[in-house]
Amino acid sequence: MSVLVVTEHLQGTVRDVTRELVTAGRPLGPVAVAVIARDPGPLAAAVDVEGVEEIVTVAAGADEFEGDTYQQALEALIESRRPRVVLLGFTVNAMSYAAAVAAKLGLGYASDVHGVALEGDAVIATRSFYAGKVSAELEFPGAETVLLLLRPTTWPPAEGTGGAAVSSLAVEVAPPRARHVEFTEPAATGDVDITQADVLLSIGRGIGDADAIAQFEGLAAKMGATLSVSRPIVDAGWMPASRQVGQSGKTVKPKVYLAFGISGAVQHLAGMKASGTIVAVNTDPEASIFGVAHYGAVVDLFDVAEELEKLY
């Protein structure tokens, strides 16, 4: 069983998801990490983390991502190395070429995977269906190689230093059909950036109505925390979308995440479960948020807010 992880990088920096893929791949077998870039050398050093046995560089393409280049490079990597499992992030970049590679080479394939395991020789991938309401385990009978796109922030990023052997693969790639024109930073919203906060006080539908927003804005300010919200609060127009945590909002990893009146729907968890310490307050002891919380209180959130007001 061998695992090939494909590095994702942006503007000369390796994205966190790459080290998350290493963590996911390690229990499956020896991990090799491929770096596809115009100049892969500096990026290779950044993926030499604990558990990586080999780094394969492919000098191809431009500075920015090109789907056609990655497709051709990954096809060549798979044909030359025959890995059992290929892991990519479930990201906009990977979505643009991964399915084409799988179709062309006849690989097993699944996207938005949030669990992966071995049962005997079989690779089992877990993904959700019906807007996260159903989870299914998939296997890939007859597939020599399985290509999986893993959901970002599901595994912690691999840390440490590795000492991996570095090799290179020469690949002739045809000129891409798309041309990179310019890189544009997302427009600033003028609001705070919840992804940079150390402490997030996050509120959900459990706060009841819009009048409670001011109270929690005040409490967050007193605590030195940043206010974030679940989607219903944005859908109701009570807070801007820039404050939303989750699959269709932002992915956050604060040191402390306080979830007040948030049930813990899978789409919310996708955006916050990598947080350092998660504290959940919910009147429903069965709420899914308690499944990821390090500390939990089954109590009315307004009682906790009142106690916190007294403390700060």
Ligand SMILES: Cc1cc2nc3c(=O)[nH]c(=O)nc-3n(C[C@H](O)[C@H](O)[C@H](O)COP(=O)(O)OP(=O)(O)OC[C@H]3O[C@@H](n4cnc5c(N)ncnc54)[C@H](O)[C@@H]3O)c2cc1C
């Ligand atoms: C494609 C798609 C994308 C989505 N993207 C996102 C996303 O990015 N982010 C997101 O958050 N959601 C997202 N959702 C919505 C998600 O499925 C849930 O509907 C949503 O997260 C629920 O928000 P909530 O936990 O605030 O509300 P609810 O699920 O209604 O939970 C409210 C909780 O508050 C508790 N509560 C009530 N009163 C009190 C009280 N007084 N004290 C303490 N606890 C109390 C209740 O027990 C309950 O658990 C998405 C859905 C889809 C289909």
